[in-house]
Amino acid sequence: MAVAATQAEMEAATSVDVFSSPGRQHFHPGHPKAWVRFQVTGTIDASYNITSITDNAPGDWTVNIATDFSSANYGAQFGASGDVDVGDSNILDGIVVQDGANAPAAGTFRMNCGVINAGGGTVVKSDPTGNRIWATFFGDQA
Numbered sequence: 001m002a003v004a005a006t007q008a009e010m011e012a013a014t015s016v017d018v019f020s021s022p023g024r025q026h027f028h029p030g031h032p033k034a035w036v037r038f039q040v041t042g043t044i045d046a047s048y049n050i051t052s053i054t055d056n057a058p059g060d061w062t063v064n065i066a067t068d069f070s071s072a073n074y075g076a077q078f079g080a081s082g083d084v085d086v087g088d089s090n091i092l093d094g095i096v097v098q099d100g101a102n103a104p105a106a107g108t109f110r111m112n113c114g115v116i117n118a119g120g121g122t123v124v125k126s127d128p129t130g131n132r133i134w135a136t137f138f139g140d141q142a
Contacts (some may be wrong), residue, residue, distance in 0.1 A: 011140070026141075033074070034065050035136040040127040059113040059125030061133065067141050068107040074139025076104070080113045081130025106142065111135065 005018040010027035025031055042055035054062040091119035103108040113133065114125040 006013060008045055028136070029140070032136045033067070033069070033141050034063075035132040035134070037132060040131050040133065045132070056110070057125065058127045061111055061142050062102075063109045063111065063135055065107050065109070065137065070106065070135075070140045070142045071104055072104045074104070074137055076109055076111075076135060078111055078133065078135035080128035080134075081132040109135070109137065 003018050004021040005015060005019060007024060007027050009015045009018055010020065010024050011029065013029055022029065026033060032048070034045040034047075036046045036050040036053065038053045038061075039045065040055070040058075042053040042061060044050065044053060044063075049066045051064045051066045054064065056062060104110075112123055112125050112131075113128050114123045
């Protein structure tokens with residue numbers, strides 16, 4: 001008879017003689033704990049374990065996570081569609097970055113989209129022309 005893995009077994013990710021049930025799959029360290037695709041206005045198109053997106057300013061959003069991580073030590077992958085144009089010839093390629101002035105917290109992640117000013121190396125925030133941003137989060141939840 002097959003036995004479902006416990007939360008501890010899923011988090012350890014070492015057992016080969018139990019199965020992962022749908023209700024415990026999210027405890028595995030390699031499984032995303034939250035993900036979202038949203039518009040530049042903060043409107044969520046689709047998500048898992050995300051309560052809302054705060055549109056702080058052009059090119060600046062806070063992702064609000066439903067079930068907090070156990071600490072701020074989790075991983076995030078994110079990106080945006082389209083180009084970023086701020087009308088400055090002194091600009092390098094468009095980027096999406098974690099907001100350096102606002103460290104990640106267990107339940108929120110602030111991210112910016114913009115371009116790097118070649119002269120000063122600063123990020124000039126701007127919404128992407130493709131109007132879509134996405135993020136995926138990995139780590140241990142509380």
